[in-house]
Amino acid sequence: MGMKAAAGVAFQEHAPPGAMGAPLFLVHGAGGTHDHWPEALRRLPGRRVIAVDLPGHGASPPPGERAVPVYARRLVDLLDALGIARAVVGGHSMGGAIALTLALEAPERVAGLLLVGTGARLRVVPGIVQAWADPARASELAISAAGFSFGAGASPELLRAFAEGMAAVAPGVVHGDFTACDAFDVMERLGAIRAPARIVVGAEDRLTPPKYAAFLRANLPGDGLLVVPGVGHMVTWEAPDAVTGEAALLLAGIS
Numbered sequence: 001m002g003m004k005a006a007a008g009v010a011f012q013e014h015a016p017p018g019a020m021g022a023p024l025f026l027v028h029g030a031g032g033t034h035d036h037w038p039e040a041l042r043r044l045p046g047r048r049v050i051a052v053d054l055p056g057h058g059a060s061p062p063p064g065e066r067a068v069p070v071y072a073r074r075l076v077d078l079l080d081a082l083g084i085a086r087a088v089v090g091g092h093s094m095g096g097a098i099a100l101t102l103a104l105e106a107p108e109r110v111a112g113l114l115l116v117g118t119g120a121r122l123r124v125v126p127g128i129v130q131a132w133a134d135p136a137r138a139s140e141l142a143i144s145a146a147g148f149s150f151g152a153g154a155s156p157e158l159l160r161a162f163a164e165g166m167a168a169v170a171p172g173v174v175h176g177d178f179t180a181c182d183a184f185d186v187m188e189r190l191g192a193i194r195a196p197a198r199i200v201v202g203a204e205d206r207l208t209p210p211k212y213a214a215f216l217r218a219n220l221p222g223d224g225l226l227v228v229p230g231v232g233h234m235v236t237w238e239a240p241d242a243v244t245g246e247a248a249l250l251l252a253g254i255s
Helices: 068-082 094-105 126-131 135-149 156-167 173-183 210-219 240-252
Strands: 003-006 009-014 024-027 049-053 087-092 110-116 197-202 225-228
Touching (some): 003 068, 024 068, 068 094, 068 173, 087 094, 087 240, 094 110, 094 173, 110 240, 126 135, 126 173, 135 156, 197 210
Parallel strands (some): 024 049, 024 087, 087 110, 197 225
Antiparallel strands (some): 003 009, 009 049
16 A cells, blocks of 8 residues: 555555445554554455554654644544544554544544553653754664563564664654653543543553553443553554454444
């Protein structure tokens, strides 16, 4: 599948003949791209799937944004440009913050939520935010981020691919992402969300640990909390079949 663009945002689209139900709209995390999502999920049979590159990431031109609500508004513009009235929104990490914000600020556009390795609040260690302000440190910091993003059993090849991708993001974009994450907090607002949610987290996730997922599950509609043993924050890469399976279960209940 090639890349397309609308409303200043690049995306990969899977639109099989006869696709039924609300499209699946996939939003990656800080410093990521659409391919942080499992390929099988991006090619899900019978469902239109749109996997975005957020502004400044992947094939989308810079600059990035520095606040989660601004990213959310950019994605509403994309939904409008594509003529999509309602979508099931999947979000990983910062993408989950964006998905939750969409469900709060544009509830009529969100048919369901797939929340992967994320939380209702995403505080970032201050030193990390400050360090990413220096573009010269991108490669060093990306290697460090990879070390925290996977479970103990992840292959060196996975860590290397993650670090190389993160280091390749345009200067300042990752700093903006972490700034956006650090300011994000909707813990007191989750009760307003009406879209059903299904939640996935790695048991070894050190960035958005399972207690974050448990809080989401206790405060959001819907059912399903999958804690995947042996994997970390990049559960989308380490356990792609589990993530794809949970997405299919969510979509099965949404027309």
